[in-house]
Amino acid sequence: MNTVVPGSEQPDPDDAPVEGIVLRMLLGTQLRRLRETAGVSPERAGTEIRGTRSKISRMETGRVGFKARDVDDLLTLYGVTDEQLRSRFLSLAKQANRPDWWTRYGDILPDWFETYLGLESAATTIRSFEIQFVHGLFQTEDYARGVTMLGHRAAPAEEIEQRVAVRLKRQDLLTRPTAPRIWSVMDEAVLRRPVGGAAVMREQLRHLAEVAALPHVTIQVVPFARGGHAAASGSFTILRFAEHDLPDLVYIEQLTSAVYLEQRADVEHYLEVADQLGGSALTPAASTLFIEQVIKET
């Protein structure tokens, strides 16, 4: 488990902009494999690049950017002599450090959310379970404003609008040519809680029914009538990436930070819960009918 708490870490010159985090995870995985094949300990590798065991560990898990010089030295240490392979590694490392759109909002976004946006836009499958709010990718502008106001009552109007803008900009990935598959299971409470008022909620519910019809979007509702469910603890998101080497990531948002779970045992527990929730939820077609019913009652 890797807990990211904003402000709790010293600024690290190695901390890269978030875009390319998946690329970094991939490169890191490959570097770890090369290191293990070469029989080099993390300590020894750390020393080679004027760092520590923990620096190697951070690189290998994609938490930090790659300096060309470090990658170059590590490849040498691991006995990689193929020039083509070396230059491919180096050019990937460069790409992995590239910034993206949300860096513009850096002043209002906590680091952990920036990281999430990078991961979300790189995922090929996004599975989520929501117990409270409509998933950010499906929120209407007014609903998003309602949610934002809840968390930032004292914030100036301009900041609220900026935050809403980020939420909406995020939704670009729904319509891009290589849109990820989004499979969102939600508790009935999400549909019943009128964030922003009844009118805003009705519009939001109508929007939800519309996105549910997109071929790459699946929305399922777990009605109250189904009793308790497997996700007793709360909302979570599972991101899956195309690369075979990359494990799924579980993302859990908290009030002031976010938690990423990447250990297989943790991730598998959430996958299992997600599978159980998917199985106990209404079918996608019945969920749309359910949402339409709630619209009438809202």
Place this chain on the structure above:
Amino acid sequence: MTQPDPTGWAARQKGMAMNSDEAPGGREPSADGGDESRVRPLPFDTSRAHQARFYDYLLGGKDNYEADRAAVEAQLEIYPDLIFTARANRAFLGRAVRYLAADAGIRQFLDIGTGIPTAGNTHEVAQAVAPESQIVYVDYDPIVLAHARALLRSNDVGATKYIDADLRDTGTVLRLAGQLLDFTKPVAITLLSILHAIPDSDDPYAIVATLLAAVPSGSYLAISHVGPEFVSPETRDALLDTARRTSLQQYTPRTREQVARFFEGTDLVPPGLVPVEEWRPEPDTDTAGKSSFWCAVGRKR
């Protein structure tokens, strides 16, 4: 639930953009069809390997658990061609369904033993040829239930339906399938990599015969099945022993002759009963390896 009138149901479904597992009359949100209780519930158990997840891992998927991967690795130690076999079986599904839709003109499919959705699912292959194709999927694994209901979605012209049932309960399978499929018109029944999970004590021949009896002449049956002939007796025993130790389901290899018996009452489409990679290979079919699955497609007389 009333006994469905297959023709009437098919007529009602026609023209509707159905992607539902609605029960009859299930236009009410509360009537969430598709949750038909199965006769032999398979536990939601990830501590032992399950065939669908085992297969998912073999095909490079990520919807599998530690026990599934351990079981696959243990089998691969003994029989490395298992990966080729899984891929070749999946490729056979694509070619068989394409043949059935394009050459045999079939528009209704009953796919039993769906597995975890991956690329090239039956409805995608069939609807690529004939968009109006209707596909009923059947599986009894709770993980498949979750994924298949959510992801095996039809285009707007055709239809898909998912049934949570055990193949051995042919009555439930046929009754629910009849809510979408018109059994007065030809149906292709696909039983890929599933019959070997049915031991002789559950009479798989009677199961297949019951299914075939429900569909008219001109319908098709497609089967792929583990054969014992492809490996040495020692390898076969070691594989069976590994499955006993690691897996929820056991399997029964059947010889070419035993697999042929499933096709009684049908005429086999050329080239007949062959290893999966040899069935009507296409230019991009990987025939470099050797699988351990027999397969055939037969047309009901």
